[in-house]
Amino acid sequence: MEQGQKPHLITYGTYVLVWLSLISLTLLTVTISGVDYGRIALFIALVIAFVKSVLVVSYFMHIKFDEAIFKFFILVALVTLASIFILTSTDIFFR
Amino acid sequence: MNSNFAMMNNYLTYKSKPGILSWLLSTDHKRIGLLYLVSMVVFFWVAVTLGFLMKLEMLTPGKTIVDAQTYNTLFTLHGMIMIFLFIIPGIPAVFGNFFLPIQIGAHDVAFPRLNLLSWYLYIIGGLFAIVSLFLQGGPIDTGWTFYVPYSIRTTTNVILPLLGAFILGFSSILTGINFITTVHRLRAPGMTFFRMPLFVWALYATAWIQVVATPVVGITIVMVIVERVFHVGIFDPALGGDPILFQHLFWIYSHPAVYIMILPAMGVVSEIIPTFARRTIFGYKVIAFSSLSIALIGYFVWAHHMFTSGMSDTSRMVFSLLTFLVAVPSGVKVFNWVATLYKGSIELRAPLIYVMMFIFLFSIGGLTGLVLGSLSTDIHVTDTYFVVAHFHYVMFGGTAIILFAGLHYWFPKMFGKMYNEKVAIWATPLIFIGFNMLYFTMFILGYLGMPRRYWSYLPEYQTLHIISTVGSWILVAGLVLMFGNLIHALLKGKPAETNPWGGVTLEWTVPSPPPVENFEKIPVVENGPYDFSTINGETNGKN
Numbered sequence: 001m002e003q004g005q006k007p008h009l010i011t012y013g014t015y016v017l018v019w020l021s022l023i024s025l026t027l028l029t030v031t032i033s034g035v036d037y038g039r040i041a042l043f044i045a046l047v048i049a050f051v052k053s054v055l056v057v058s059y060f061m062h063i064k065f066d067e068a069i070f071k072f073f074i075l076v077a078l079v080t081l082a083s084i085f086i087l088t089s090t091d092i093f094f095r
Numbered sequence: 096m097n098s099n100f101a102m103m104n105n106y107l108t109y110k111s112k113p114g115i116l117s118w119l120l121s122t123d124h125k126r127i128g129l130l131y132l133v134s135m136v137v138f139f140w141v142a143v144t145l146g147f148l149m150k151l152e153m154l155t156p157g158k159t160i161v162d163a164q165t166y167n168t169l170f171t172l173h174g175m176i177m178i179f180l181f182i183i184p185g186i187p188a189v190f191g192n193f194f195l196p197i198q199i200g201a202h203d204v205a206f207p208r209l210n211l212l213s214w215y216l217y218i219i220g221g222l223f224a225i226v227s228l229f230l231q232g233g234p235i236d237t238g239w240t241f242y243v244p245y246s247i248r249t250t251t252n253v254i255l256p257l258l259g260a261f262i263l264g265f266s267s268i269l270t271g272i273n274f275i276t277t278v279h280r281l282r283a284p285g286m287t288f289f290r291m292p293l294f295v296w297a298l299y300a301t302a303w304i305q306v307v308a309t310p311v312v313g314i315t316i317v318m319v320i321v322e323r324v325f326h327v328g329i330f331d332p333a334l335g336g337d338p339i340l341f342q343h344l345f346w347i348y349s350h351p352a353v354y355i356m357i358l359p360a361m362g363v364v365s366e367i368i369p370t371f372a373r374r375t376i377f378g379y380k381v382i383a384f385s386s387l388s389i390a391l392i393g394y395f396v397w398a399h400h401m402f403t404s405g406m407s408d409t410s411r412m413v414f415s416l417l418t419f420l421v422a423v424p425s426g427v428k429v430f431n432w433v434a435t436l437y438k439g440s441i442e443l444r445a446p447l448i449y450v451m452m453f454i455f456l457f458s459i460g461g462l463t464g465l466v467l468g469s470l471s472t473d474i475h476v477t478d479t480y481f482v483v484a485h486f487h488y489v490m491f492g493g494t495a496i497i498l499f500a501g502l503h504y505w506f507p508k509m510f511g512k513m514y515n516e517k518v519a520i521w522a523t524p525l526i527f528i529g530f531n532m533l534y535f536t537m538f539i540l541g542y543l544g545m546p547r548r549y550w551s552y553l554p555e556y557q558t559l560h561i562i563s564t565v566g567s568w569i570l571v572a573g574l575v576l577m578f579g580n581l582i583h584a585l586l587k588g589k590p591a592e593t594n595p596w597g598g599v600t601l602e603w604t605v606p607s608p609p610p611v612e613n614f615e616k617i618p619v620v621e622n623g624p625y626d627f628s629t630i631n632g633e634t635n636g637k638n
Contacts, residue, residue, distance in 0.1 A: 076303070084311075088343055090413050092407075094409035
């Protein structure tokens with residue numbers, strides 16, 4: 001570990017908790033897929049997937065405990081992806 | 096620096112392994128830069144030959160030397176090789192690899208083995224494209240853009256060159272990751288972000304595009320292959336797919352790729368101009384930030400390649416507006432370069448002459464880009480020679496000319512040899528005249544309605560086609576003279592000094608050629624990158 005970097009220890013309990021949360025969210029996705037939410041069904045599934053990926057990135061990939069620069073890098077990628085979706089939607093939804 | 100240290104550790108002669116292996120397995124960033132340089136020059140001349148043959152074919156309407164199908168192959172391969180194997184890796188792979196660590200005061204890049212792997216991936220990607228030429232089905236004929244549904248339906252070899260492009264993408268991503276990490280982690284003590292040379296800033300901005308944009312083309316390529324092999328309806332309308340979706344995905348990568356090509360070139364310009372104007376760059380921070388803003392805005396203008404594809408009117412207006420915004424940071428750079436030259440003590444040496452040529456040609460390329468960025472005028476000239484001319488003014492007149500400028504600027508440092516500068520200067524009018532005869536006529540041809548990628552044409556276009564073809568001969572003569580001069584210098588050139596141009600960035604403090612470890616001791620940086628006060632013996636050039 002580099003000098004100046006804060007030490008961090010994630011307990012097995014936390015890992016198990018995150019794992020259980022991921023399983024629960026997966027079950028939730030599967031369960032609500034049987035309910036007809038109409039146009040917002042996709043949106044709900046994406047929100048759940050987003051929460052799951054935040055858990056994986058934060059705990060399993062340790063980003064929560066890393067330097068701010070890594071969080072910034074991830075933010076750049078996310079903002080870029082969001083911008084691509086928004087700009088492409090100006091075509092798809094207005095054709 | 097201790098001269099013994101330099102001589103014993105000359106990176107060109109240093110042997111870590113027997114024979115050629117000391118090059119092919121070298122993790123030294125300078126040797127890897129040269130591996131890229133040699134392979135790229137070979138690919139460049141193959142593509143120049145293909146382009147030369149294309150122009151020869153266009154000398155007369157109908158068949159001159161090749162039939163229509165061969166012509167399709169010629170323009171596809173010319174585009175693919177020039178884009179994927181020459182101009183995208185181009186300046187970052189050669190000069191970036193060689194000079195980024197030296198300019199920030201590091202011994203090497205952050206991941207030297209990954210760096211070597213990226214060269215191998217580059218070669219493997221190139222081989223995939225070459226092998227596809229000789230397999231059953233024949234060479235790819237889709238154009239370098241691989242537009243669907245044709246690329247899904249054609250019987251020529253599409254999958255192998257697509258895989259080649261996929262692999263080349265990985266090479267590009269690895270280089271990008273390496274450069275970002277190197278800039279963040281390996282700067283010498285005192286080398287703050289705002290003391291970095293502008294070439295490093297440009298490479299840094301480019302590396303971000305490489306990392307963030309390239310995966311998109313990888314995914315797109317995989318989807319085309321899946322559709323070709325398994326007939327899954329993704330892009331082909333006959334199978335329920337959306338062909339415009341392909342164009343979105345393709346250009347989401349391929350437009351930022353244009354900035355992968357041009358941004359490092361702009362960085363080289365920002366190095367050469369202060370050296371030969373003997374004064375600090377005008378507007379250092381603004382140029383640094385303009386690189387980042389070009390990278391950022393350049394990412395969001397991709398659909399200006401698709402104005403006539405059937406996109407919605409809303410998106411056409413949005414993308415046209417965004418396209419005009421890119422002109423702002425690009426203009427900032429050009430004005431700052433010119434302002435740097437103003438009242439400078441200009442020494443008109445070979446590298447600066449190439450830079451002057453760049454400013455002229457790139458300005459024409461940039462301004463004609465506005466014609467294409469405007470919706471109404473684009474409809475008139477889209478898919479004509481006008482687009483081909485614009486593209487070549489920006490990419491050849493921009494990136495390739497600056498690659499030549501960089502070669503002449505850094506050649507003494509890279510090889511420790513000096514070329515014949517008179518010959519280098521004599522090559523420039525040939526290149527300039529040939530270039531403009533070849534490509535300016537294409538603007539007129541396009542405006543008059545000559546479509547791109549056509550094998551034959553109406554007789555009224557012939558005079559301009561002849562001028563253009565003769566231009567290609569003059570241009571190639573200039574290129575032969577320029578490369579011949581450099582090869583001659585490699586073999587018989589006089590030894591170069593440590594600092595032949597009076598440059599002040601760190602590479603000019605190490606011997607020519609540099610030692611394996613670059614620096615005997617990592618330097619401590621105390622000034623901005625273009626502080627000429629010590630050389631000029633005055634204070635008005637101080638940062």
